[in-house]
Amino acid sequence: MTQPITRRTFVAASAAGVALAASGAALTGCAGSPAVDTAHAAEVVNTQCTACPKQCSYAAYTVDGSIDKVVGNATDPHAAGTLCARGYGMATAATSADRITSPLRRTDSGTFEAIPWDEALNEIGRGLADIRADKGGTALAAITDGTSTADWYMRRLMSALGSPNTYVNATTASASVASGLAQATGFTAFEVDYARTKMVVILGASTVEVPDPGTVAALEEARAAGARIVMVDSRMPAAASLATEWLPVRSGTDLALVLALARGIIERGAAAGAEASMAGLDEWKTALADYTPAWAAAVTGLGADVIETLAGDMAQAAPQACIDLSWMALFGGSYGNTGELARAVALTNTLLGCWNIPGGAYLAAPVKEWAEVSVAPLPVEAADVTAETYPLAQGGSPAYALRLASEGGISGLILVDANVEAEYPDPDYVRKAVESCPLTVAITPEMTETARSCRYVLPEKVWAESAQLPTVTGAVSPVLNVSSQVIEPAVEDARSVAEIACGLGQAADVADAFDFDVATAAAEMCEACGCSYEGAAAVGTTSLEPMAAEAIVWPTASGQVECASAACAAAGYTPTPTWVEPTVTPDALGFGYYRLTTGNQAVQAATRTVNAAPLAAIAEQYGLDSLWMNAEAAEEAGVAEGDKVIIENEYASAPVRVHVTELIEPATLYLAAHYGVEDGEQTQADGLGVRQARFVAFGLEPGYGAPLLQETMVKVGKAGA
Template identity: 75%
Template sequence: MTQPITRRTFVAASAAGAALAASGAALTGCAASPAVDEAHAAEVVNTQCTACPKQCSYAAYTVDGAIDKVVGNTADPASAGTLCARGFGMATEATAADRLTDPLRRTENGTFEAIPWDVALAEIGKAVSDVEAQKGPSALAAVSCGTSTADWYMERLMNALGSANVYVNATTASGSVASGLAQAIGFTSYEVDYSRAKMVVILGASTVEMPDPGTIAGLEEARAAGAKIVMVDSRMPASSSVATEWLPVHAGTELAFVLAVAQVIVERDAVTAEAAAMMEGLDAWKTALADYTPDWAATVTGLGADRIRSVADDLIAAAPAACVDVSWMALFGGAYGNTGELARATALTNTLLGCWNMPGGAYVGVPTIDWSATEFAPLAVTAVDVTAEAYPLAVQGSAAEAMRLAHEGVIDGLFLVNANVVAEYPDTDFVREAVEACTLSVAITPQMTETARACTYVLPEKVWAESAQLPTVSGAVHPVLKVSGAVVEPQVENARSVAEIACGVAAAAGVGNAFAFSVEDAAAAACEACGCTYEGALAVGASSLGSALAVPVAWPTASGKVECASAACAQADLPEMPVWVEPEVAPAAVGYGFYRLTTGNEATQAATVTVNAAPLAAIAEQYALDEVWVNADVAADAGLAEGDKAIVENEYYSAPVNVHVTELIEPASLYLAAHYGVQEDEQTNATGRGARQASFATFQLEPGYGAPLLQETMVTIGKAGA
């Protein structure tokens, strides 16, 4: 029997978990004397969570070499003095039961055998050299997880080998958003000043469905002050408690909604002279917008025309402390054939509102560590990313396209750091075959995953808390430098950090001189580049780099302005200006009984490593978070009731899933949270829970942008056994 999850019960459960951790209840007995007190005194190390790319800072208290409690860093706007459920769950990662203990090599019969590190590195180094000799350095590629250390070391390793093929798995799903923003404003992301906003329109649930605590705190502060927070999404997420309104848009039609909002802003002549002056080609876009009235958008989105006008008018009234939010992971649920154009249209609409770098608006220009000013400057490489030919607009390359190139043999050597591509990219069989097709494929991971199972070598990785890491900078509103030290001794004696592994591979491949330094050396240089010492930064965990000011933005575009038209988009056979682009598929066009299968994040899960974390798996089981969401009217027509076992299927895949019947999803869509459906028996907490949404999808990428189209998938649903 399941319990319905509400914000009150979830917050209460999270608070109880935090209180339990803080109380030291996991310890047995209590100190009996000052000597015992001293012997068992807690040590504190500042570190970071790695459950998502925000890398929230926290202090880890250890007793007798084990983490006893964790306390969020109040100096980090992301953690805001606490952690989310994922953060608390990830604090147990070092002691997880399913950790790999030895390097593994695939045998001829498909099984794995344990081998010594020196053998593994020597064989991998030779294989790297062989691939380079036979096909050139551009046949080598790496996909890393999105944490500062893994990304930096794998980029340096590939560059040292002469390859430019480096991709970040954490940004794959939002790649079209980043690339679309870059075409319009030159920046790949922006940060909403939630706490001071008078109105925020949030596209897609994942910004606040898998949030850092600071985001939720900011939204709650804004709502308490009377701000309007509107969620535009095909389903109402659990995090909707911070919103004032939900608009149940047809999935994949958010672009039509944004275009109509922009049309109203222009029609009302609400664009300030300052906003107009920073836009190149505005008059032409105004002309194009004339066709995208709220009445037109109503027929596409399923929303009322008056409601669309009302949202636009509210944004106008609240500007410049107002914006449309399509930032960092807002559209993991993007993944439509028009998501890049949605990002462009959103960037232009925010410019019409005059909200850039204004209090309560949206801030661009997140500072970064200037590695070029240190002795660890990026290595020069003449090669070009091999995915750029097919997807020239992908500003960070297309990891999904790299899988297709591996399938074809163009990429023949592949390194995957905590990147479970076989489980997360569309058409999981195709991606598995791509990894298996490589002469060399190396998984660097603390646990066996579906991707690791497909590789030729699997290398056991230390988890984040077991070694010092490179710092990172985050935040545009209140940027901070975040530093992480080693918290506990390695719980797996034979595991190595990603830095150690990269150095070992480099040495074996003959480029070890690129890594003639320690992690601490590089971390110290990064801190000095930001104006502080490594020791001082480590002592506080998060160091402020100053607050953002309401100053004009220097737009890093060709014109130096926000660009309404993009020659690069036109060259990629996309519209020169943001206009309406249909999603790749539509339920109504396919026929009765077909539904769009959507996906996205949820509050407790971010990736394979979180779904297998015992505390988070327990929450998923308690609240049945792996169920398929079905609209109540659709369920009635199909004879489905809450908790029934249903069969979700299409021509590619079929799976049994328990049903959650709700009014809080639009009728044309079904929803399956990402990361469930694990098919690797060695992930004992996750195996057998839910179904994998990516298995139903074809291997299809967004034209020009190269992001996987996870939500352009049609399925049917029926009662199991009927």
């Protein structure tokens, strides 16, 4: 079944589009007009948004020390001269009523007491040093939000203490995607050249459901030029307005579709030169033989003719055609087969010959020169403690690190803007894991569920309150972004992550690791990219050259794209990507069970965005925390639009308002991520929605170590029935 996108179906799809359009009015004071420029003597400082990993660059206009408005940097391909609703909402973070005002220490009774910074840093630093002396550096770990300064400084602190265990919480939802791509190509991410594509198949809507303005503009440009934009998802999201058609696939079966497409593309002949770059292709061809369109149709619920036509059209559009596996991947990902899906996507794109070709998909490579600057994280001989159990996980498994904290394998844990208790499956298990770890530290501007479970809570400056290390983002049009301090700290006793890391290093007797400041490190990093720190800061965004197709060197053992992976075989998978069942399926449990899926929204990307006052107001006004349910399934259950229903399984039970729609496949329910705040001090988000993670067991994808957020089944009943 395929469904073309029309204005009527889009408007019916979700109130999120309406909410996003309304966000300018909801965020008065952050959006401005030319009249504002002349009415105020504003100072302009370049910085970045931290609402999502895209980190769009923008100019902050300040008047009398406060942010008056923000304007997206036109040079940044993600910002494209504006910001999304989240960006405007997060610009108010400094003035949040929920800011923590002093370091806190949890008492034996479970309450918190305020303590001086020197006392907090000395106690934590001595604790880190004692754990290192007693159990070795590998008993220490850090989980950060992945923003440049937090990741860089925490990696250096951990490495100075002899620990390789630094993980990025922001990529947890797409950890298997990065790892599967790496098994095939050696690269961990790619970006579609939407503006010039002829055809793109988008697996999961998060690519545009969390829309940076540049992506939206590029998709609009592509559609206007006649490109075919196919969205594959179990529900039609608001972002489907940018597509030409929607394929309502059964949740967790994207892999079956990709295997059938790969088979069809091979039948029609791979792009010129593609096969020469692929090692083990004959082995994969043999494995693909049984994955016919008819087979994939039975698995996915799509028509065999639709799948057959899709494969033919992609082959014809190549190399300006590709499959896009969402960067957050919550819709297409977080299943028991996501890592293998990513491998299959990487190989299929290689067959299409689209890598780093205009209109294709551009591989994103790390800035190698940054590893050589004098302030880079120090080398560590020890291996990541999660690698033995989850050997396929690129960058390690932060979720498994929490299990190790629960079991005693990790004794010291620092969490920087990582609200793991709210974002990982089974919040009670995660809470107990954090509480059972002897030394836990939360670095955060606001109290969160995770912070409340830690021994120490340190008040952090928000991004705009201090200078930051630069970032390099994008692959089609890569840029270097530099963030300067915009405003003075609204909380006098807050400190930056860099200041906190330096203080902990001194207290833990590794002060020599921090004989530099942010400006020195930023200058070295900018120079490694071929520009000066001062010049880059003045413009905010500096364009870099994309990697040319002929310059690609595959960082794999064979030096080619690898269709067969010995590491995957050792981890229990077949050497080449083949069909892997989702961990649970509705059919196995019988009538009345639905898969409870989750994902981001146009106005939400993390738990911290939920507690931004303007964004919380949008969510409440438009009912964005409602449960999506298929109209036919709702009728069978006696449920109508707006009813309060009870969703339940063996893990949790909760009431929630239901949104009845034809735009979700019958066996799937959808509940947006990040709602259901359970800490009373997050006052903006308190009372909004239900936490989807409460209905999920703490399970991890074999080999890859990513949380299985979508692998859960629930029943639905009308409240009071």
